[in-house]
Amino acid sequence: MRFVDHDTGRDRRNEIVAVRRVTPGIARITLAGADLHDFRDNGTDQHVAVLFFDDDVIVPDPFTTESVMRMRPFVRPRMRRYTIRRFDPATRTLDIDAVVHGDGGPGVAWAASACVGDRVLWWGPTNAWRPHADTRHVIAVGDETALPAIDALVRETPESVEITVVVEVASPADACYLDEVAGRCRIRIVQRAAPPGTGSPDLMTALRELPMPDGPVDVWGAGEYRTVQGLRRLFHGDHGLDRQRAFLVTYWTHGQAQDERAERRDAATTGRNRQRYPERAREFLRTR
Ligand SMILES: Cc1cc2nc3c(=O)[nH]c(=O)nc-3n(C[C@H](O)[C@H](O)[C@H](O)COP(=O)(O)OP(=O)(O)OC[C@H]3O[C@@H](n4cnc5c(N)ncnc54)[C@H](O)[C@@H]3O)c2cc1C
Numbered sequence: 001m002r003f004v005d006h007d008t009g010r011d012r013r014n015e016i017v018a019v020r021r022v023t024p025g026i027a028r029i030t031l032a033g034a035d036l037h038d039f040r041d042n043g044t045d046q047h048v049a050v051l052f053f054d055d056d057v058i059v060p061d062p063f064t065t066e067s068v069m070r071m072r073p074f075v076r077p078r079m080r081r082y083t084i085r086r087f088d089p090a091t092r093t094l095d096i097d098a099v100v101h102g103d104g105g106p107g108v109a110w111a112a113s114a115c116v117g118d119r120v121l122w123w124g125p126t127n128a129w130r131p132h133a134d135t136r137h138v139i140a141v142g143d144e145t146a147l148p149a150i151d152a153l154v155r156e157t158p159e160s161v162e163i164t165v166v167v168e169v170a171s172p173a174d175a176c177y178l179d180e181v182a183g184r185c186r187i188r189i190v191q192r193a194a195p196p197g198t199g200s201p202d203l204m205t206a207l208r209e210l211p212m213p214d215g216p217v218d219v220w221g222a223g224e225y226r227t228v229q230g231l232r233r234l235f236h237g238d239h240g241l242d243r244q245r246a247f248l249v250t251y252w253t254h255g256q257a258q259d260e261r262a263e264r265r266d267a268a269t270t271g272r273n274r275q276r277y278p279e280r281a282r283e284f285l286r287t288r
Pocket of ligand 1 (some may be wrong): 042047080081082083084097098099101102104105107108109144145146148149174196236250251252253254255256257258259
């Protein structure tokens with residue numbers, strides 16, 4: 001594994017120029033804006049942190065990493081991470097594909113109610129994963145949140161490398177997300193039967209049945225915390241791949257908001273609790 005980092009991430013303001021459901025459970029939010037003129041595409045699993053401010057918070061102007069970090073903890077924005085599914089250099093637009101899950105949170109509230117014309121504040125992009133130069137086979141594993149990265153990874157992996165994709169989805173309708181890249185890789189879809197947060201037993205069975213290819217192999221995987229723990233046991237433990245060869249990342253944790261620990265820490269230091277999941281600062285984003 002190696003990382004590509006053409007662009008030092010920075011804070012950006014963009015406008016939503018299109019919103020549509022690409023599958024029943026995934027919303028595509030397309031962003032554009034003048035400050036994408038210098039955007040350098042790192043590809044694959046590069047991601048951004050979208051910022052959500054409470055309604056009554058005055059957003060610092062100028063809006064920079066430094067000015068946000070100077071805000072008192074209980075008024076700082078919440079951050080949710082999303083993969084850049086694709087950047088189009090011709091139109092200078094980028095797509096974020098967000099899972100519209102049913103458990104609430106500022107990220108899903110944003111994804112479910114996004115409108116053309118809304119402003120979006122975000123930091124990024126991060127660097128991105130690439131397979132090793134000697135790799136003959138890539139195995140990509142994940143759930144719905146990993147689909148944007150898997151789609152990009154399949155498109156960007158050299159033709160000489162074989163790709164196997166194993167994804168776990170709650171609804172088969174969401175599996176059609178990968179239709180455009182289906183000709184380029186072998187895809188195994190596993191329908192989630194067990195409740196989330198229980199380690200994806202059906203996905204693990206499918207992966208144990210998968211013959212490990214001959215020759216150098218890279219594994220990329222992302223999903224729910226306990227599933228990723230299982231992936232680590234399988235690929236690092238049973239198959240003996242090191243962390244460079246099997247890159248496995250937690251994208252979300254069942255029953256826990258993404259910044260919950262940081263918020264608890266902030267509440268402990270400031271003595272103030274912020275209300276969970278307030279509406280975003282819609283007025284600010286519309287009028288600034
Ligand atoms: C590097 C990285 C890249 C990511 N890329 C994407 C992406 O491209 N698209 C995408 O949709 N997500 C992506 N995620 C996952 C996303 O950041 C989390 O799902 C995040 O928790 C969503 O925030 P929220 O405000 O909706 O929920 P939170 O406030 O974080 O959580 C509230 C509740 O919702 C539950 N929850 C959170 N996410 C899910 C889910 N997917 N399914 C079911 N329940 C959930 C939590 O367990 C919690 O109980 C990525 C995460 C990382 C770390």
